[in-house]
Amino acid sequence: MRSSRKPLALLIAILAIFGVVAAACGGSKSDSDAKPDTSYDYASLSGTLNGSGATFPKAFYEESIAGFAGVAKGVTVNYNGVGSGQGKKDLAAGTSDWAGTDSLVADADKATFKGPFLYFPTVAAPITVSYNLSGVKTLNLSAATLAKIFSGSVTSWDDPAIAADNAGTTLPSTKITVAVRSDGSGTTSNFSKFLAAAAPDAFTLTAGDTVAWPSAQSAKGNAGVAAIVKSTNGSIGYVDLSDAVASGLTFASIGNKDGKFVQPTLEGASAALAGATINADLTYSALNASGADAYPITAGTYIIVYSSITSPTQASAIRGWINYVLTEGQTIAPDVDFAPLPTSLRDKAIAQIAQIQG
Amino acid sequence: MAIDQKDMAVTPGDRSGGDAASLLVASSGRRTDRLFRSVALVAGLLVLAILGLIAASTTHEAWPAFRSEGLSFVTSSTWIPAEGKFGALAFIYGTVLSSLLALVLAVPVSLGIALYANEAAPSRIRRPIIYVMDLLAAIPSVVYGLWGFIVLAPFLGPHVYAPINDAVGGWPVIGWFLNGSSGRSFMTAGIILAIMITPIITSLSREVIATVPRAQREAAYGMGATRWEMIRLAVLPWGRGGIVGAIMLGLGRAMGETIAVALVIGSQAGQITTHLFEAGDSMAAVIVNQFGEASGTHRAALVGLGVVLFLVTIIVNVSARSVVARFDRRAQGF
Amino acid sequence: MGADLDDLFVRAEDGELLLRGTTGRSRRIRNRLASIWMVGSVVVAVIPLALVIGYVLVKGIGQLTPDWFTKDLPAVTRRAGGGMGPAIVGTLLITGVAAAMSVPLGVLGAIYLHEYGGRGRLARLIRFMADVMTGVPSIVMGLFVYTIWTIAHGLSAFGGALALSCLMLPIIIRTTEEMLRLVPDELRQASYALGNRKWRTVVTVVLPAAFGGITSGVMLAVARAAGETAPLVFTIGAARNLNLSIFNGPTTALSVQIFGNAQTPFEAAQARAWGAALTLVAIVFILTILARVVSAGVARRHNA
Numbered sequence: 001m002r003s004s005r006k007p008l009a010l011l012i013a014i015l016a017i018f019g020v021v022a023a024a025c026g027g028s029k030s031d032s033d034a035k036p037d038t039s040y041d042y043a044s045l046s047g048t049l050n051g052s053g054a055t056f057p058k059a060f061y062e063e064s065i066a067g068f069a070g071v072a073k074g075v076t077v078n079y080n081g082v083g084s085g086q087g088k089k090d091l092a093a094g095t096s097d098w099a100g101t102d103s104l105v106a107d108a109d110k111a112t113f114k115g116p117f118l119y120f121p122t123v124a125a126p127i128t129v130s131y132n133l134s135g136v137k138t139l140n141l142s143a144a145t146l147a148k149i150f151s152g153s154v155t156s157w158d159d160p161a162i163a164a165d166n167a168g169t170t171l172p173s174t175k176i177t178v179a180v181r182s183d184g185s186g187t188t189s190n191f192s193k194f195l196a197a198a199a200p201d202a203f204t205l206t207a208g209d210t211v212a213w214p215s216a217q218s219a220k221g222n223a224g225v226a227a228i229v230k231s232t233n234g235s236i237g238y239v240d241l242s243d244a245v246a247s248g249l250t251f252a253s254i255g256n257k258d259g260k261f262v263q264p265t266l267e268g269a270s271a272a273l274a275g276a277t278i279n280a281d282l283t284y285s286a287l288n289a290s291g292a293d294a295y296p297i298t299a300g301t302y303i304i305v306y307s308s309i310t311s312p313t314q315a316s317a318i319r320g321w322i323n324y325v326l327t328e329g330q331t332i333a334p335d336v337d338f339a340p341l342p343t344s345l346r347d348k349a350i351a352q353i354a355q356i357q358g
Numbered sequence: 359m360a361i362d363q364k365d366m367a368v369t370p371g372d373r374s375g376g377d378a379a380s381l382l383v384a385s386s387g388r389r390t391d392r393l394f395r396s397v398a399l400v401a402g403l404l405v406l407a408i409l410g411l412i413a414a415s416t417t418h419e420a421w422p423a424f425r426s427e428g429l430s431f432v433t434s435s436t437w438i439p440a441e442g443k444f445g446a447l448a449f450i451y452g453t454v455l456s457s458l459l460a461l462v463l464a465v466p467v468s469l470g471i472a473l474y475a476n477e478a479a480p481s482r483i484r485r486p487i488i489y490v491m492d493l494l495a496a497i498p499s500v501v502y503g504l505w506g507f508i509v510l511a512p513f514l515g516p517h518v519y520a521p522i523n524d525a526v527g528g529w530p531v532i533g534w535f536l537n538g539s540s541g542r543s544f545m546t547a548g549i550i551l552a553i554m555i556t557p558i559i560t561s562l563s564r565e566v567i568a569t570v571p572r573a574q575r576e577a578a579y580g581m582g583a584t585r586w587e588m589i590r591l592a593v594l595p596w597g598r599g600g601i602v603g604a605i606m607l608g609l610g611r612a613m614g615e616t617i618a619v620a621l622v623i624g625s626q627a628g629q630i631t632t633h634l635f636e637a638g639d640s641m642a643a644v645i646v647n648q649f650g651e652a653s654g655t656h657r658a659a660l661v662g663l664g665v666v667l668f669l670v671t672i673i674v675n676v677s678a679r680s681v682v683a684r685f686d687r688r689a690q691g692f
Numbered sequence: 693m694g695a696d697l698d699d700l701f702v703r704a705e706d707g708e709l710l711l712r713g714t715t716g717r718s719r720r721i722r723n724r725l726a727s728i729w730m731v732g733s734v735v736v737a738v739i740p741l742a743l744v745i746g747y748v749l750v751k752g753i754g755q756l757t758p759d760w761f762t763k764d765l766p767a768v769t770r771r772a773g774g775g776m777g778p779a780i781v782g783t784l785l786i787t788g789v790a791a792a793m794s795v796p797l798g799v800l801g802a803i804y805l806h807e808y809g810g811r812g813r814l815a816r817l818i819r820f821m822a823d824v825m826t827g828v829p830s831i832v833m834g835l836f837v838y839t840i841w842t843i844a845h846g847l848s849a850f851g852g853a854l855a856l857s858c859l860m861l862p863i864i865i866r867t868t869e870e871m872l873r874l875v876p877d878e879l880r881q882a883s884y885a886l887g888n889r890k891w892r893t894v895v896t897v898v899l900p901a902a903f904g905g906i907t908s909g910v911m912l913a914v915a916r917a918a919g920e921t922a923p924l925v926f927t928i929g930a931a932r933n934l935n936l937s938i939f940n941g942p943t944t945a946l947s948v949q950i951f952g953n954a955q956t957p958f959e960a961a962q963a964r965a966w967g968a969a970l971t972l973v974a975i976v977f978i979l980t981i982l983a984r985v986v987s988a989g990v991a992r993r994h995n996a
């Protein structure tokens with residue numbers, strides 16, 4: 001299985017790179033900053049790169065680490081899924097070499113870092129609203145209804161608000177069990193920010209890394225929430241697509257800005273990304289994006305590293321690792337239910353690798 | 359090992375002693391004796407030192423939370439780390455409720471087993487019972503937690519709690535308690551804890567029951583008592599103090615249990631409810647679930663929960679041991 | 693039913709036989725109810741034991757391939773493959789170091805209590821506090837070691853071992869003291885009569901006599917420590933690869949792997965949790981049974 005897929009993935013990557021280079025050359029005749037993947041010398045790299053942070057992209061990083069280990073034998077990359085909040089703290093404290101985060105560093109916290117740092121967008125993915133309700137195979141939820149469920153004002157599955165979104169579906173009177181994250185999390189941040197943006201009247205709580213959900217069972221990590229949903233009839237929770245698919249959960253279709261109910265898919269995420277505005281530091285928000293096919297709870301995720309690294313060997317290893325994530329990694333992403341970056345954004349990210357000094 | 363080496367090191371010196379040196383040898387022997395005694399004493403004092411250090415170091419670490427929260431640390435049930443609010447009352451409630459549930463379930467079973475094993479079972483059955491209790495006690499709590507999380511809780515929610523809730527959840531009094539339908543709940547935590555403390559209460563009760571003087575039993579039987587009457591008249595009154603002690607030790611163990619409870623109690627903050635089939639949280643479970651991501655005052659508050667837990671279990675254990683000790687003295691004096 | 697139930701009871705010096713056919717009907721019923729309660733209790737206790745062991749065996753046995761014992765943990769949690777090698781080694785290493793620290797200290801403490809302290813005030817206090825210390829929740833020990841060790845020295849196997857040794861110390865002290873109590877005073881007096889000093893008597897006469905019992909007690913303490921999870925979560929961290937260093941860097945253990953993998957919804961990860969549970973239960977049962985065998989041997993020797 002694995003051995004047969006890898007050459008294929010490599011082939012796709014090479015073709016993709018050729019495509020990018022050709023497009024860049026054809027378009028402006030200028031030199032592309034993107035380094036061709038084929039010439040990247042992973043084999044000469046060495047060192048250990050400890051990373052920690054978001055659990056949202058954990059599956060993607062784990063797969064990328066496994067792939068990177070195959071080409072860069074001298075480098076050991078670790079990733080500990082401790083939540084975006086802790087990941088940023090670890091990097092600021094210097095106990096890790098790279099952080100995975102779904103949320104940006106707050107201005108107030110920037111001073112705690114040991115120096116200037118860079119955001120590298122890596123992949124994006126829909127955050128599913130997964131549910132477990134026996135007898136109900138499809139479910140539509142508008143942003144307002146979703147906000148009411150998570151704010152605790154809708155507590156039973158046969159509530160009129162849910163029924164209004166699902167004409168023709170028989171809903172049981174089962175009590176709703178809301179499943180949320182116990183740890184500080186970028187997934188929570190993105191999900192609550194979506195609710196605050198799309199249903200400001202119905203959502204009565206304060207959005208952020210942690211939210212004071214009024215009545216909810218909590219668990220660690222996306223996988224923990226998925227575990228509650230999977231085993232509890234009547235439950236609903238927010239889980240990234242990758243973990244939700246791997247756990248065999250059922251997803252609600254969410255009402256987007258155009259009033260359409262959309263299932264969480266990679267295509268829906270790509271549609272949302274297509275309309276997002278990219279900031280100068282390569283950050284962006286694809287939440288509540290417009291577009292008929294756009295899945296409204298689509299979140300990006302970033303790797304943060306320091307731009308100045310004391311050890312040249314370590315700096316080379318970090319550059320190699322990020323390059324791998326942005327090139328070959330992008331072809332692995334759909335395998336674990338993550339949407340690769342749009343080409344334009346990816347090229348900008350690859351170009352930014354050169355800013356890592358050391 | 360360490361002792362053997364010391365022994366060997368001194369032996370040559372001992373042997374070399376001729377008559378002239380005998381005085382010297384004797385005094386060096388006494389010195390070794392004193393040294394040995396001191397080393398042993400230090401090892402014994404380590405117990406007191408560790409207990410003192412636990413209290414001091416955890417309180418010190420938790421101080422920022424205690425200072426910012428004050429008394430509301432134990433009187434408020436608002437626990438919102440993001441807003442810096444740390445009221446642990448709901449967790450204290452969860453610890454107490456799940457442990458009491460465990461006692462309600464475990465005490466009759468434990469006493470039944472202890473009485474059966476000591477008073478009624480033929481010897482061919484007695485030994486297997488003791489083995490079963492040993493094995494129950496030996497299974498690590500995380501394994502009970504795993505089973506509770508994957509097997510027991512998903513079964514109990516829809517197949518036991520929900521039907522009970524539908525049947526009697528609306529009734530007065532009973533409905534206050536038998537309410538809710540969450541597989542991971544106070545009740546499930548109580549059940550798992552009951553399984554875990556049953557062997558403890560059983561073996562301690564058996565020790566107590568075994569000290570009942572034979573003469574008392576025979577006197578009861580001699581008056582024509584049935585076995586149950588003998589137990590009630592001769593065994594239980596005699597062992598009451600010790601059995602109470604055993605139950606309290608079981609309570610202490612249940613309150614401190616962490617991993618199994620963390621997996622099955624449901625991790626719902628702020629829950630102070632009489633509804634036994636609803637999710638809640640306990641002090642130990644909150645500590646282990648939130649510690650990894652916590653920092654600053656949040657982390658201090660979690661250590662603070664540990665301090666409260668330490669105090670509570672110390673109080674329970676000291677009272678239990680005092681009861682048992684009083685009983686022991688009586689048993690030995692007889 | 694009645695006859696079957698009777699088989700489960702000794703035909704005691706019970707007055708029930710005398711009551712047959714006389715007026716004690718309600719007394720007989722009450723006695724019968726009590727019998728049902730007692731047998732029922734045993735049944736109720738056996739059910740969960742059978743269920744837990746059954747599930748662990750059935751769900752865990754498929755994991756135990758040779759790879760399981762030798763390979764590192766897989767990089768991708770949700771995928772099958774890899775092994776549990778680092779966790780098995782971690783559990784053995786951490787409990788081993790914990791035993792190496794707590795056994796000598798515990799035995800010495802017990803020697804003080806029984807051979808020197810006796811019924812004195814200090815010995816009684818230490819004895820009482822050792823009993824109380826056995827009741828300190830393991831998670832509190834974890835927090836304690838976190839505050840005195842981990843904050844300053846980072847995550848390592850040693851932190852976990854320190855926490856476990858704090859849990860083992862009072863158990864070893866109390867069981868060893870019980871064993872020392874079983875050594876007949878005649879042995880000590882005989883040794884004194886030969887001109888041996890007290891310390892020599894203890895080391896060369898009393899300890900060897902109590903050796904079997906102490907070993908058994910130590911094994912039970914080690915078995916209990918090997919299954920502990922809460923004290924390790926804050927102190928040893930999480931490693932995927934084998935780490936044989938005691939002081940440097942995070943490691944992992946079977947119990948921690950069970951706890952982590954249980955809380956995921958992935959088939960492969962949950963299968964790993966069951967496999968780790970089977971491995972851990974096997975280790976703990978072997979220690980427990982060995983302890984029983986050793987103590988049974990001791991009992992035989994005493995009776996002989």
